[in-house]
Amino acid sequence: MSLSFSPQAVLVDLAGVLHIDDQPIPGALEALRRLRASGLPLCFLTNTTRSPRRAVVAMLRGMGFELDAPEVLTAVLATRTLIRQRGLQPYTLVHPDIVEDIGPSAQAPDAVVLGDAGAHFTYERLNEAFRLLMQGKPLIAMARNRYFREKDGLSLDMGAFVSALEYSSGVQAEIVGKPAMAFFHAALALLGVGPQVVVLIGDDVEDDVGGAQRAGIAGVLVRTGKYRPGDESRTAQRPALVVDDFSAAVEAILARV
Amino acid sequence: MSLSFSPQAVLVDLAGVLHIDDQPIPGALEALRRLRASGLPLCFLTNTTRSPRRAVVAMLRGMGFELDAPEVLTAVLATRTLIRQRGLQPYTLVHPDIVEDIGPSAQAPDAVVLGDAGAHFTYERLNEAFRLLMQGKPLIAMARNRYFREKDGLSLDMGAFVSALEYSSGVQAEIVGKPAMAFFHAALALLGVGPQVVVLIGDDVEDDVGGAQRAGIAGVLVRTGKYRPGDESRTAQRPALVVDDFSAAVEAILARV
DSSP: OOOSSOOSEEEEEOBTTTEETTEEOTTHHHHHHHHHHTTOOEEEEEOOOSSOHHHHHHHHHHHTOOOOGGGEEEHHHHHHHHHHHHTOOEEEEOOGGGHHHHOOOOSSOSEEEEOOOGGGOOHHHHHHHHHHHHTTOOEEESOOOOEEEETTEEEEOTHHHHHHHHHHHOOOOEEOSTTOHHHHHHHHHHHTOOGGGEEEEESOIIIIIIHHHHTTOEEEEESSTTOOTTGGGSSSSOOSEEESSHHHHHHHHHTTO | OOOSSOOSEEEEEOBTTTEETTEEOTTHHHHHHHHHHTTOOEEEEEOOOSSOHHHHHHHHHHHTOOOOGGGEEEHHHHHHHHHHHHTOOEEEEOOGGGHHHHOOOOSSOSEEEEOOOGGGOOHHHHHHHHHHHHTTOOEEESOOOOEEEETTEEEEOTHHHHHHHHHHHOOOOEEOSTTOHHHHHHHHHHHTOOGGGEEEEESOIIIIIIHHHHTTOEEEEESSTTOOTTGGGSSSSOOSEEESSHHHHHHHHHTTO
């Protein structure tokens, strides 16, 4: 398989594509250098909402990846933009580390904003959010990922808790990060290109690849991170390309440039 | 409105129908006495999975209700029966108080059993359950109620956490308590009657009334507990009767006996 067009920009998912936890995926450091050398504009996308962008960039640089904060679009920052645009004063059920990006909970909230609070998802806080939803407040979720890969196995991602609140309240969440089309469109706007000349590299067949393809962007699925055998045939719309890892994805892209 | 047949047995939901927290609903104590005096066999149903049957019965007696343990069918006991019938050794994510009814978690679990752990639903325990589901173990949930009424408002019930695990794992839960038909059939078996001569009194239009009616039992909806205005027209199949409270439901039943 190969790409059917010449890409003019590349979107790169982070966790599971460039690294797992604090370890680069083999070959990824060198592959990113080769991609950089091509001069193609890059945008790094992440639904990770346990860390502020500052920490995400610092962690990647610490592993040896070359990237700058303005190239990184996080679901947290996209959520902050949305909250400000609408003038909302939300109750924020988020990880304490991202309060610096999203702000504290309001005294009299008019919305519920959910991030991946991880171990900070307690019954008490979920119930506070639930009660606001039952009063008719809207639910804004930074993402609805199912799970992510950690060193010791797959772990529950925030989508579980979005579903929990939706089920009990009957309120449907608005999703800000991947796979929301608006998130991919925000990335295209940063790059100044249209979807038809862009490639996304991701390990999540639904939220990365499926989301990108619904936004008109060719999705390349890598068999690292949260990839599990059979993923490539799990969705109605197949990935544009399936390769072993980031390094192979870069090779396929550079072969067409 | 009135009942269209002469009932020969009555199923009674507990929380929200007879009591809210530790307070009897006005008129319910006296109404249960009148119902008892009619000689109709009774079965009390509860999806409450935060307390063992012993404690449920003690709490109701403490409020002045006359009932015996064998008349009470709980989702916990129905789950224990199911586990034993299938010879399962489950991981049990449940409230510590019901370990006496359901047993401790197995060392090498072959299934996941979920009860309403309340504040004991932690990220860590949910993630343990999630990882077993990702290994292909089945998910058995005592109930999937959306919420219940407490003194200070509606609170998240275990259905939220069933949905959370289902969403992230892709595994569909088997529900043991209401509204599962098997649960209502177990109650009919205890009473030794067929569904067509039985009335259920409940405050949950979906799990009590809807579940009973799918099992062929006439459902009477009371406007107490978790009832919210408009509930009676929320489901495709309407309740057989809608009355203000348990006392009015008993009156309607006794008018037909």
